[in-house]
Amino acid sequence: MVPHLTTALTGPLLSLEQRMLAAMPQIEHWFRSQWAEYSVPFYASVDLRNAGFKLAPVDTNLFPGGFNNLNPEFLSLCVQAAMSAVEKICPDARRLLVIPENHTRNTFYLRNVAALTNILRHAGLEVRIGSISPEITEPTYLETHDGGSILLEPVQRKGNRLVLENFDSCAILLNNDLSGGVPEILQGLEQNLIPPLHAGWATRRKSQHFSAYNRVAQDFANLLGIDEWLVNPYFDTCSGLDFHARVGEAELAEKVEQLLAKIRIKYAEYGVEQEPFVIVKADAGTYGMGIMTVKSPDDVKDLNRKQRNKMAVVKEGLQVSEVILQEGVYTFECIHDAVAEPVVYMMDHFVVGGFYRVHTGRGVDENLNAPGMHFEPLAFEKPCSLPDCAGAPDAPPNRFYAYGVVARLALLAAAIELQEHDPDQ
Amino acid sequence: MVPHLTTALTGPLLSLEQRMLAAMPQIEHWFRSQWAEYSVPFYASVDLRNAGFKLAPVDTNLFPGGFNNLNPEFLSLCVQAAMSAVEKICPDARRLLVIPENHTRNTFYLRNVAALTNILRHAGLEVRIGSISPEITEPTYLETHDGGSILLEPVQRKGNRLVLENFDSCAILLNNDLSGGVPEILQGLEQNLIPPLHAGWATRRKSQHFSAYNRVAQDFANLLGIDEWLVNPYFDTCSGLDFHARVGEAELAEKVEQLLAKIRIKYAEYGVEQEPFVIVKADAGTYGMGIMTVKSPDDVKDLNRKQRNKMAVVKEGLQVSEVILQEGVYTFECIHDAVAEPVVYMMDHFVVGGFYRVHTGRGVDENLNAPGMHFEPLAFEKPCSLPDCAGAPDAPPNRFYAYGVVARLALLAAAIELQEHDPDQ
Numbered sequence: 001m002v003p004h005l006t007t008a009l010t011g012p013l014l015s016l017e018q019r020m021l022a023a024m025p026q027i028e029h030w031f032r033s034q035w036a037e038y039s040v041p042f043y044a045s046v047d048l049r050n051a052g053f054k055l056a057p058v059d060t061n062l063f064p065g066g067f068n069n070l071n072p073e074f075l076s077l078c079v080q081a082a083m084s085a086v087e088k089i090c091p092d093a094r095r096l097l098v099i100p101e102n103h104t105r106n107t108f109y110l111r112n113v114a115a116l117t118n119i120l121r122h123a124g125l126e127v128r129i130g131s132i133s134p135e136i137t138e139p140t141y142l143e144t145h146d147g148g149s150i151l152l153e154p155v156q157r158k159g160n161r162l163v164l165e166n167f168d169s170c171a172i173l174l175n176n177d178l179s180g181g182v183p184e185i186l187q188g189l190e191q192n193l194i195p196p197l198h199a200g201w202a203t204r205r206k207s208q209h210f211s212a213y214n215r216v217a218q219d220f221a222n223l224l225g226i227d228e229w230l231v232n233p234y235f236d237t238c239s240g241l242d243f244h245a246r247v248g249e250a251e252l253a254e255k256v257e258q259l260l261a262k263i264r265i266k267y268a269e270y271g272v273e274q275e276p277f278v279i280v281k282a283d284a285g286t287y288g289m290g291i292m293t294v295k296s297p298d299d300v301k302d303l304n305r306k307q308r309n310k311m312a313v314v315k316e317g318l319q320v321s322e323v324i325l326q327e328g329v330y331t332f333e334c335i336h337d338a339v340a341e342p343v344v345y346m347m348d349h350f351v352v353g354g355f356y357r358v359h360t361g362r363g364v365d366e367n368l369n370a371p372g373m374h375f376e377p378l379a380f381e382k383p384c385s386l387p388d389c390a391g392a393p394d395a396p397p398n399r400f401y402a403y404g405v406v407a408r409l410a411l412l413a414a415a416i417e418l419q420e421h422d423p424d425q
Numbered sequence: 426m427v428p429h430l431t432t433a434l435t436g437p438l439l440s441l442e443q444r445m446l447a448a449m450p451q452i453e454h455w456f457r458s459q460w461a462e463y464s465v466p467f468y469a470s471v472d473l474r475n476a477g478f479k480l481a482p483v484d485t486n487l488f489p490g491g492f493n494n495l496n497p498e499f500l501s502l503c504v505q506a507a508m509s510a511v512e513k514i515c516p517d518a519r520r521l522l523v524i525p526e527n528h529t530r531n532t533f534y535l536r537n538v539a540a541l542t543n544i545l546r547h548a549g550l551e552v553r554i555g556s557i558s559p560e561i562t563e564p565t566y567l568e569t570h571d572g573g574s575i576l577l578e579p580v581q582r583k584g585n586r587l588v589l590e591n592f593d594s595c596a597i598l599l600n601n602d603l604s605g606g607v608p609e610i611l612q613g614l615e616q617n618l619i620p621p622l623h624a625g626w627a628t629r630r631k632s633q634h635f636s637a638y639n640r641v642a643q644d645f646a647n648l649l650g651i652d653e654w655l656v657n658p659y660f661d662t663c664s665g666l667d668f669h670a671r672v673g674e675a676e677l678a679e680k681v682e683q684l685l686a687k688i689r690i691k692y693a694e695y696g697v698e699q700e701p702f703v704i705v706k707a708d709a710g711t712y713g714m715g716i717m718t719v720k721s722p723d724d725v726k727d728l729n730r731k732q733r734n735k736m737a738v739v740k741e742g743l744q745v746s747e748v749i750l751q752e753g754v755y756t757f758e759c760i761h762d763a764v765a766e767p768v769v770y771m772m773d774h775f776v777v778g779g780f781y782r783v784h785t786g787r788g789v790d791e792n793l794n795a796p797g798m799h800f801e802p803l804a805f806e807k808p809c810s811l812p813d814c815a816g817a818p819d820a821p822p823n824r825f826y827a828y829g830v831v832a833r834l835a836l837l838a839a840a841i842e843l844q845e846h847d848p849d850q
Contacts, residue, residue, distance in 0.1 A: 018465045024546075024549055025466070025519055025520075025546075025550055025551040026519070028508070028548065028549020028550070029518075029549060031549075032511070032512055032516055032517075032519075032549075032638055033516075035512070072616065073498070074501065076499065076502055076808035076810050076811055077501055077502060077505060079808075079810045079811065080502060080505055080506065080775050080810060081505065083453070083775070084509060086457070087460070090460055091457050091458075092457075093454075094450055094451070095450075121449075121450075122810060122812070123453065124450050124452065124453020124454060124456075124457075125450055126450040158757075190786050339641045350505050350508070351509055371703060379807055383501035383504075384452055385501050385504045385505060385547060386500060386504065386547055387502055387547070
């Protein structure tokens with residue numbers, strides 16, 4: 001089952017997918033040359049929005065948390081890509097310590113940890129899971145409530161090494177996005193941390209990512225001879241905000257208006273009849289907290305206490321003073337009456353699968369990765385690497401190929417972003 | 426459907442598979458370190474024989490010809506591995522010229538060419554097929570008789586480049602094993618030839634391959650703490666032969682006797698009750714010509730004219746003066762009453778699939794890749810990278826993992842062999 005596009009305005013997207021199909025050898029050659037220049041992250045997932053007239057990434061996660069949602073039929077693709085990733089990033093590793101998030105009660109997340117460690121074990125690593133949660137004080141089996149369980153062990157700091165009982169690994173894989181800052185126990189380690197600490201939300205900024213993405217999208221658009229906007233959402237930033245004290249509201253409202261005006265021009269150019277909107281979200285952070293859908297500057301003025309509280313903090317109590325204003329991209333993919341948003345998974349620079357977040361209770365202009373959100377994952381039926389050049393541009397394998405291309409553009413932006421903001425450079 | 430082992434003597438093999446499963450992280454780590462040292466061939470296939478008590482490669486093909494026999498469900502694995510291979514060996518390539526064998530009437534082979542070019546196109550290359558056959562004088566569509574067709578174009582030599590009409594590629598992929606020697610048109614090219622010319626049978630010797638394999642198998646056996654013989658067939662060589670003139674028969678008979686004696690000792694050690702046998706085949710060459718199954722020195726003495734003719738020439742009329750004597754390994758895998766021999770396919774250093782040659786009319790001690798041979802290919806049901814550590818050692822995914830390991834040992838031997846015999850070194 002593959003979601004269908006509900007918009008009538010598929011012209012520009014079909015033409016975009018058609019161009020990608022026709023330019024496949026050029027696209028792949030271009031990616032090869034890019035990967036020769038930039039170090040690819042070990043893994044990533046990219047949230048896409050498919051508006052029919054536009055296909056763009058809206059979030060790039062360097063600590064992907066949904067490996068359990070991928071199609072099990074393509075596990076071997078993950079294993080093979082993981083082998084490549086290990087070869088590039090930690091070729092000498094025999095053992096790998098995985099540090100997950102501290103949500104030990106989220107069984108969906110625990111299933112992700114189980115799926116991820118399963119992939120890494122099949123790639124030929126001895127893998128154990130070390131928790132930095134204060135709740136894990138002894139080796140603890142946690143039920144994943146799908147018939148499995150995982151063993152979490154408390155990490156121990158020994159000098160500049162993080163170890164488990166009888167387990168000293170030369171590399172550590174983080175599946176923890178460090179939203180609450182970099183805990184002391186992870187600082188100054190001599191082991192190879194993957195991804196590096198500065199990929200965590202304690203350091204990373206969405207605006208830095210999308211700034212790198214601007215350049216990637218521009219190059220890609222030149223390669224294909226297309227309007228960059230078809231794969232790139234406009235964005236702006238606003239800093240020095242204090243939602244509680246209502247500092248910065250006017251500036252934010254003005255920037256919202258400017259961004260809406262830019263989008264309106266593009267919508268007019270392409271004959272899009274929907275209302276432009278902007279997503280305002282914390283520049284550092286994740287898990288869909290601190291996010292607003294804004295259709296008018298008034299929407300960010302005179303926020304009530306509840307709205308201000310919602311925007312003021314993200315995960316782990318982090319205060320929000322910097323936000324990114326991102327052009328909202330409509331999601332026009334639906335299954336029955338539910339909105340579906342594709343999420344593409346990559347290991348090394350290979351697209352290893354993906355799934356749709358299918359959400360019945362939300363609108364086409366809302367963020368689908370929001371607090372308390374319950375989505376049904378729908379695994380991609382087919383790999384993203386097998387376009388059918390003889391098929392229609394919107395045939396599922398071709399749509400998946402386009403998703404894989406745009407997701408890899410975001411991955412490349414992440415690679416550039418990490419290189420540019422590497423504190424050791 | 427997976428063939429079953431018909432021998433009762435599965436003890437040592439089960440123990441071998443069990444050791445491989447248990448040592449999987451060490452094995453994969455060891456392979457990673459080997460691939461850091463040796464350049465992996467672009468692609469290869471390895472014929473294995475599974476005797477229940479022994480699992481060994483008997484032939485390594487650097488111009489694999491059965492991509493059409495792989496499970497189409499794992500096409501994406503091939504594409505991903507091909508991307509890796511291209512990245513390593515010809516990262517700058519946009520276009521790839523494929524040079525197939527000259528058998529333009531063998532529709533099975535043509536299907537292989539179609540399958541291979543399909544993989545390469547999905548890996549993002551512009552691929553065209555250039556024939557060096559004198560029969561192809563203009564662009565010619567050949568029917569593959571499975572509903573498809575392929576376009577063969579005559580190659581043109583322009584200076585030191587091989588081109589097609591409006592098609593100049595920076596790399597050339599050979600799917601032609603050069604059994605008849607290196608044609609002049611392929612000599613002195615400035616383009617990157619993959620694999621290199623010295624991988625062809627004009628230069629390559631089976632004995633050089635198995636000499637490298639001896640070292641690989643020894644290292645691997647040390648790693649696992651097993652008897653090397655369990656994965657390595659004994660071999661010897663005999664040169665200066667002239668089957669027509671009956672020169673060298675006595676020496677050959679003596680070497681057969683010595684080899685049989687060595688095998689007898691091992692069979693006694695492991696309680697194998699079958700009769701030892703030796704395969705005598707041309708040291709250079711392929712396609713199952715010039716091959717004999719020998720159970721006694723007398724079998725190579727007093728050959729009749731027909732037998733001598735059969736041994737004297739291989740493909741394309743090449744004279745045989747050097748042979749390899751290889752310990753015969755029984756095939757104890759059967760489907761219904763048919764003998765089944767696994768063939769494992771690799772691109773870059775990844776196992777991308779395989780199939781069984783299922784042959785009803787042949788014995789367990791005969792070569793299944795023989796002239797006039799008709800086999801039914803049975804694609805591997807599962808990838809070779811997903812062992813089920815909780816399952817029995819002979820559960821299909823685990824048997825496939827063992828096949829993938831032994832095939833990669835042979836691939837590594839090929840890498841070493843090509844490096845050692847590189848004329849430019």
